[in-house]
Amino acid sequence: MTELEKILNCIYEGVDEVNEQLPDGQKLKKSPDTVLLGESGKLESIDLVNVLVATEDSLEEEFGVPISITDERAVAEKNSPFATIRTLSEFISNLLKENSDG
Amino acid sequence: MLITGTRKGIGAQLAKHYAGKGYQVIGCSRKEIDFELNNYHHFRLDVANETEVKKAYLEIKKKFGRLDVLINNAGIASANHTLLTPVKTVQNIMNTNFLGTFLFSREGARMMKKNGFGRIVNLSSIATPLALEGEAIYASSKAAINNFSQILARELAEFGITVNAIGPTPIKTDLIRSLPEEKVDRLINFLPIKRYGEVKDVINVIDFFIQPESDYITGQVIYLGGV
Numbered sequence: 350m351t352e353l354e355k356i357l358n359c360i361y362e363g364v365d366e367v368n369e370q371l372p373d374g375q376k377l378k379k380s381p382d383t384v385l386l387g388e389s390g391k392l393e394s395i396d397l398v399n400v401l402v403a404t405e406d407s408l409e410e411e412f413g414v415p416i417s418i419t420d421e422r423a424v425a426e427k428n429s430p431f432a433t434i435r436t437l438s439e440f441i442s443n444l445l446k447e448n449s450d451g
Numbered sequence: 452m453l454i455t456g457t458r459k460g461i462g463a464q465l466a467k468h469y470a471g472k473g474y475q476v477i478g479c480s481r482k483e484i485d486f487e488l489n490n491y492h493h494f495r496l497d498v499a500n501e502t503e504v505k506k507a508y509l510e511i512k513k514k515f516g517r518l519d520v521l522i523n524n525a526g527i528a529s530a531n532h533t534l535l536t537p538v539k540t541v542q543n544i545m546n547t548n549f550l551g552t553f554l555f556s557r558e559g560a561r562m563m564k565k566n567g568f569g570r571i572v573n574l575s576s577i578a579t580p581l582a583l584e585g586e587a588i589y590a591s592s593k594a595a596i597n598n599f600s601q602i603l604a605r606e607l608a609e610f611g612i613t614v615n616a617i618g619p620t621p622i623k624t625d626l627i628r629s630l631p632e633e634k635v636d637r638l639i640n641f642l643p644i645k646r647y648g649e650v651k652d653v654i655n656v657i658d659f660f661i662q663p664e665s666d667y668i669t670g671q672v673i674y675l676g677g678v
Contacts (some may be wrong), residue, residue, distance in 0.1 A: 355598055395609070415502065
């Protein structure tokens with residue numbers, strides 16, 4: 350499994366956790382193209398918080414290092430890394446690279 | 452149950468009390484502790500160091516699996532006129548008192564959220580409502596804790612987590628010993644109930660906050676001694 354696939358699986362675990370709480374019509378699809386943030390997204394802001402928190406937990410278990418995906422850059426960036434599951438996974442991949450570079 | 456700042460003072464007595472009552476207690480402090488307890492696990496860390504705090508929580512998750520109660524007790528004080536207060540003192544007080552409370556609450560709430568249950572109790576102080584001269588920075592750090600507790604209470608309510616604070620009167624610990632005795636006596640005389648606080652008074656309020664029946668009590672600050 351590639352690193353990006355592992356990251357996607359961690360995000361999907363986060364999605365699973367939040368889907369348990371969401372009504373049928375609002376459940377998130379586990380696909381890289383799923384919109385998390387923005388007008389076409391289905392998530393309430395608290396649900397996005399829940400997805401991100403659950404994803405961080407899965408990442409910590411998978412990669413064994415504490416990781417914060419909600420750092421200042423993520424919130425401030427013009428093109429939010431939380432726009433879709435794909436942009437989130439790419440953002441996490443960069444974070445992990447920065448962490449391992451020290 | 453996780454208690455911060457358990458090397459001495461209120462924290463050490465809380466750790467001994469709750470471990471004695473059969474709670475699995477996890478404590479932490481910057482320096483080594485000089486006591487041993489059953490049902491007690493200690494971490495050496497700086498409560499304001501994010502990496503150290505996150506590492507400790509990872510270990511807590513692996514070792515204990517869940518967290519029910521967090522008591523943010525770690526705190527430092529420094530009494531000084533504002534015109535004579537160095538920036539370093541302000542940073543130290545805000546880091547230990549407020550940043551430490553924030554970090555432990557954030558990480559603790561993440562664990563509690565999984566079980567849909569949690570109790571967070573933060574240590575405030577009567578220095579805040581009494582606006583005591585010479586304690587501008589200490590009282591401000593505790594004011595920050597009060598406001599943080601109230602907002603956190605709202606944000607965490609849907610996860611079954613309550614957040615409350617207790618504001619003790621002076622209790623005879625090292626923290627108070629750094630203050631002039633005459634000043635503390637004057638303060639005690641100003642209280643509706645004119646005596647030093649005791650750790651049992653703090654425990655009484657914590658017991659109320661953490662009992663299962665208090666699931667409808669959140670965002671509250673209870674001051675001791677009638678303040």
